[in-house]
Amino acid sequence: MKISILIHCPDKAGIISAVTGFIQSYGGNVIYLDQHVDKEANVFFMRLESDFEQSRFNLINFKSEFENTLAKPYLMEWSIDTDEKKGKMALFVSKYNHCLYDLLSRFKSGELNVEIPFILSNHNDLRDIAEQFNIPFYHIPISKETRKEAEQEQLQLLKDNHVDFIVLARYMQIVSSTVISKFPNKIINIHHSFLPAFAGAKPYHAAFERGVKIIGATSHYVTKELDAGPIIEQDVTTVSHSHSIRDFIAKGRDLEKIVLSRAVKLHLQGKTMVYNNKTVIFS
Amino acid sequence: MKISILIHCPDKAGIISAVTGFIQSYGGNVIYLDQHVDKEANVFFMRLESDFEQSRFNLINFKSEFENTLAKPYLMEWSIDTDEKKGKMALFVSKYNHCLYDLLSRFKSGELNVEIPFILSNHNDLRDIAEQFNIPFYHIPISKETRKEAEQEQLQLLKDNHVDFIVLARYMQIVSSTVISKFPNKIINIHHSFLPAFAGAKPYHAAFERGVKIIGATSHYVTKELDAGPIIEQDVTTVSHSHSIRDFIAKGRDLEKIVLSRAVKLHLQGKTMVYNNKTVIFS
């Protein structure tokens, strides 16, 4: 039986020894360990995987003793995952199809260990693609008048489908603060600039206007402050004076696809941890 | 005899034909041509190089007819360079030595076709390096009280040495607006972030704080607005949660060196043109 443990706590002497010794005492074999200390914030982070002989291992005892022996004295926040159950990922889109196509192609190829219960959009444009990949599509238009109702519909859909996390695959709407608070560090957005440069609307236009020689894309967890959540992944590509805004947009599409898909994979693998509005990305 | 011509003017039909035809009529042979149209601003840019038979070519006539036949009707701003005279580059530094070492090593290796009449600093720390490379070093401290005097000393030095352009190789002072106005698009700065992100002081600290996964460096012409001048060159490198601010600074040093040296080379080769606070970089 393989379990993986995620921990963060105030940094202190002996945490690694204590945790690996504890696992050893249960007959476990640590097969992977990655740790990090944020010296500014004095916080210790660790992810480890361990094998146990199924017959002799009792997870409930393990967890309760872990809580008492380690978590309490070291003030740990922790989680233990025991299997590779598939997460349920909802996709929110608007009119751009490149990120949607990219995620669905990867999903169809078996690259993403996930279920996609539905695709939700404030427009009807991408319904065809949902049908092409046999995934339920919900069209929930949003206007000033219907905003509250739309939010309720979204929340109901998310609940009915037991959604674990949401991916905004170029969803051109602001997610309501109620949805955000129900999915803390569980909503992944792709922004089409190297944040913090060019937050907000029309970043390619702003980048063109400024005459930058590099454009980027940033995937981050959504928080209530627009485009200011913890960054999961970024990448960039070069541009020159010879590129028009259309060229920026076309080059950017390829960045957005790849940066978003990397972030989704990291999240799915449990390799991201959020602290102080920043991420630790385990190897 | 080889001349190179730089032009920008409102875009219009027939400019390339007109210019190359004109050169042909003087017996010239165009050996390189790079042009660009900024369709947003409706501006045409061109750089070309042409060979002429020395014996039959009169530069003064050529220039005056160029002015009358082409520049006036097409409303061109233009310049013609006829030889490879070395530019005179003043270096302004403070306490960091990496960009200075890099530029001086390239200079000493013959990589930069330039003269360096002097190095100027508001501190004395880097005098040794100037001496190591046999270049005059002027220490002009700057305080609130001496700011005006210091500016005068700077201007005098620049004038006495017939300086063509200034490179701020991590000069940790704001250049006075008088100096800027005397050297429009002739002062090259290196800023240690991918502008427009993290303009101003301590960009690595700000980048660390924000939790970015990419840091950068930007070389730009200095204008009166801080860190907002036309960008010549940018580059980036990846960072992760495991990097401290010290690591950011160390990784950044290598970026700063290379981005600044690329910008200096482009400037020296006459391959940069500024328009609307942006650069056109010719190939």
Next chain:
Amino acid sequence: MKISILIHCPDKAGIISAVTGFIQSYGGNVIYLDQHVDKEANVFFMRLESDFEQSRFNLINFKSEFENTLAKPYLMEWSIDTDEKKGKMALFVSKYNHCLYDLLSRFKSGELNVEIPFILSNHNDLRDIAEQFNIPFYHIPISKETRKEAEQEQLQLLKDNHVDFIVLARYMQIVSSTVISKFPNKIINIHHSFLPAFAGAKPYHAAFERGVKIIGATSHYVTKELDAGPIIEQDVTTVSHSHSIRDFIAKGRDLEKIVLSRAVKLHLQGKTMVYNNKTVIFS
């Protein structure tokens, strides 16, 4: 009316002037010009676009006078394209679906100005995807015994569908020399290494074995020598000791997709020219 002209010829004085002057004499307005001289091989390359007033422009006369006045004396090889007719692109695949999905998504999004008359495979695995995108799929298995017949079937399909060029989107078979000779510089392959390193089979395994810190992908025109044709586009990504061969393959997939799609776009836009087994890529 807009035409674009591609030229290569021995380098000589005055070619740019001669061509732009000729266009001017027909009332044309050169709106884009990119030229290059390979000084080792002494060859001149140029791509230009020009506008003409439709009413006064006779293409047949233009071409015939171009041939007599310019092409013959300068020994030019040249082509003139007058419209944006869509090319016909055949896709050859085997079992991997990532490049196919990527190209079809781009096609469906209108990113590629092309027709796809059919997808051909030596396996049946990807038929579903062809159907999902409503494109005819032909399964032509290849064995030692059927190789000749299969080649005939391929040639017939290519001919019947007036195919302009072929993209090998991870086609795991060697294309027959007859097909290659009928499509010179018209077959685009994606090889999963930074050529010339790791040509041939299983490049990710070889890269892993060698312990490289960077892996790559290369798109090139197919010639009779395996993996040795003119390179159109390359890109790389970093790897480390912590990556397994599976990780190399997964990271590589994203490279392959993007490198192949960039090469296909350059080919479609007529921006590639082949000389001495190398490409000139116009801007």
Next chain:
Amino acid sequence: MKISILIHCPDKAGIISAVTGFIQSYGGNVIYLDQHVDKEANVFFMRLESDFEQSRFNLINFKSEFENTLAKPYLMEWSIDTDEKKGKMALFVSKYNHCLYDLLSRFKSGELNVEIPFILSNHNDLRDIAEQFNIPFYHIPISKETRKEAEQEQLQLLKDNHVDFIVLARYMQIVSSTVISKFPNKIINIHHSFLPAFAGAKPYHAAFERGVKIIGATSHYVTKELDAGPIIEQDVTTVSHSHSIRDFIAKGRDLEKIVLSRAVKLHLQGKTMVYNNKTVIFS
């Protein structure tokens, strides 16, 4: 007191627990741990750092018990470093100065925690630079006739100066197999291509000839087979048809400098481990 431990051994259950438990039993506090398992070769690698209370810690006992309790049963190869003693690095150069300037500038800036007892060259060209930085310079010319003697002189110099490792900063000679065998995984070379492409002489010429779109540099440990030793670090930059061989060389210089200096730093920090002609690079 801080010690760092490097280990590799056949992979087996419980190594991490055993080692961290052992350290704990000595009152140690593990402050950093990075491990890796090469699943192909079934080898376990680990680097860790631990703090001990100086007063209660006996290094000799620790080492001997480590050997008996851990190293023997687990068949470990291991080393323990207890302080930050400076390594002694000899520099071998020929005529190119860019890597030499770069390393000496970093050395002078305090970036490299190292002593440089001497610079050795088969030419006299770079003596000035050695003098500029006050480092002894030995000119040992090499010809067919003097090869044996030169080797003896080299060995004597290396011995007299207690050299720990050698950096070939564009040393254009083959290092003798005797020197190599006395410095196993202790000679760092910079090769000006992305190995294994373009091993051997004149890689930029070969890259130009092949028409690649990317060039690279590779730093590796020297083994008896030319350019085939374990790769420490690689990086690349883009090129195009418009670049001449001279341009390749100029762009390559910047790559060589940075790749070599990164490799030297990793070696100095004890973050490299060699196995099966590959490196593990610890974070």
